[in-house]
Amino acid sequence: MALNYDAVMSYRPADIAVEYGARDCILYALGIGIGMDPLDTAQLRFVYEKDLAAVPTMAAVLGWPGRMIDPRFGIDSRMVVAAGLKVVLHRRLPSEAKLVSLPRIREVVDLGPDSAAIVLATRDLSTPGGDLVATVDSSNLARKHGGFGGKVTQAPEAHKVPESAPQATCDLPTPPNLALLYRLNGDENPLHVEPNLARKVGFDRPILHGAATFGIAGHAVLRHIGYRADVLHSIEARFARPVFPGDTLRTEIWQDGDRVSFQCRAAGRDGVVLSNGLAVLRG
Numbered sequence: 001m002a003l004n005y006d007a008v009m010s011y012r013p014a015d016i017a018v019e020y021g022a023r024d025c026i027l028y029a030l031g032i033g034i035g036m037d038p039l040d041t042a043q044l045r046f047v048y049e050k051d052l053a054a055v056p057t058m059a060a061v062l063g064w065p066g067r068m069i070d071p072r073f074g075i076d077s078r079m080v081v082a083a084g085l086k087v088v089l090h091r092r093l094p095s096e097a098k099l100v101s102l103p104r105i106r107e108v109v110d111l112g113p114d115s116a117a118i119v120l121a122t123r124d125l126s127t128p129g130g131d132l133v134a135t136v137d138s139s140n141l142a143r144k145h146g147g148f149g150g151k152v153t154q155a156p157e158a159h160k161v162p163e164s165a166p167q168a169t170c171d172l173p174t175p176p177n178l179a180l181l182y183r184l185n186g187d188e189n190p191l192h193v194e195p196n197l198a199r200k201v202g203f204d205r206p207i208l209h210g211a212a213t214f215g216i217a218g219h220a221v222l223r224h225i226g227y228r229a230d231v232l233h234s235i236e237a238r239f240a241r242p243v244f245p246g247d248t249l250r251t252e253i254w255q256d257g258d259r260v261s262f263q264c265r266a267a268g269r270d271g272v273v274l275s276n277g278l279a280v281l282r283g
Contacts, residue, residue: 016101022096024058026049028054028185029046029055029058042223042227053095055222057087063123076142083141086234086235088137103123104121112153115144116143116146117141121137159278160276166252169250169251172220177245182212191207207243214235216264217262217274218235225260231283232281234278236277249265250266258281259280259281262279
């Protein structure tokens with residue numbers, strides 16, 4: 001299947017009305033494993049409607065326009081996996097709101113024949129009055145879709161984490177059914193559910209959503225800064241290897257003033273699964 005660059009670049013979804021409340025905030029928090037320790041009062045504020053706070057990374061699921069499955073794009077959705085995410089919070093994400101999402105495609109990177117394409121997308125989340133609340137940048141890797149003749153052949157440079165030993169680590173377990181729970185936030189890609197489909201595209205079993213891994217890393221950063229959700233200005237990372245529901249994610253953390261670098265490993269496996277992480281704090 002040949003990627004249709006012109007069709008992808010001209011894709012402009014209609015503005016998306018977003019309305020969410022306490023139930024949505026709690027569902028998102030549970031979908032990234034928050035609340036697994038029901039005696040941790042710091043976690044309870046994200047999963048209990050009393051004095052509820054929204055997890056900042058929830059912006060990543062708000063106003064998502066969905067997968068690009070229209071045949072005119074020339075993209076085999078079975079071959080698409082998340083490559084990276086960045087959330088910029090222009091103000092604290094409220095626990096309930098009515099917003100408007102304005103999604104658009106920024107670029108498609110051509111990594112060459114027999115390689116992949118990277119679709120770079122962005123969306124702004126604003127109040128109906130036009131006040132900007134958050135900006136979400138995402139990248140999706142379309143495996144075996146390279147060589148379509150794109151002019152951009154390199155992905156944007158990523159943040160580099162320090163090479164020294166981490167200053168702190170945070171281990172967060174995930175339940176084996178986490179992908180089944182996380183998909184209720186809107187991403188119903190069967191790759192995260194159907195074992196046979198996962199094997200057909202090269203995975204031993206269904207993988208966890210990249211955005212869920214991103215949220216778990218965000219939880220680790222929040223824990224590192226004392227669960228002060230209001231001080232998180234932005235957070236970004238890239239997905240290096242698949243994560244499977246049931247994995248324990250170890251987040252390695254380095255802090256330099258208001259900049260927190262991080263990366264994640266899966267316990268019992270070699271290599272980094274989430275890389276190039278950077279969170280920027282207010283003040």
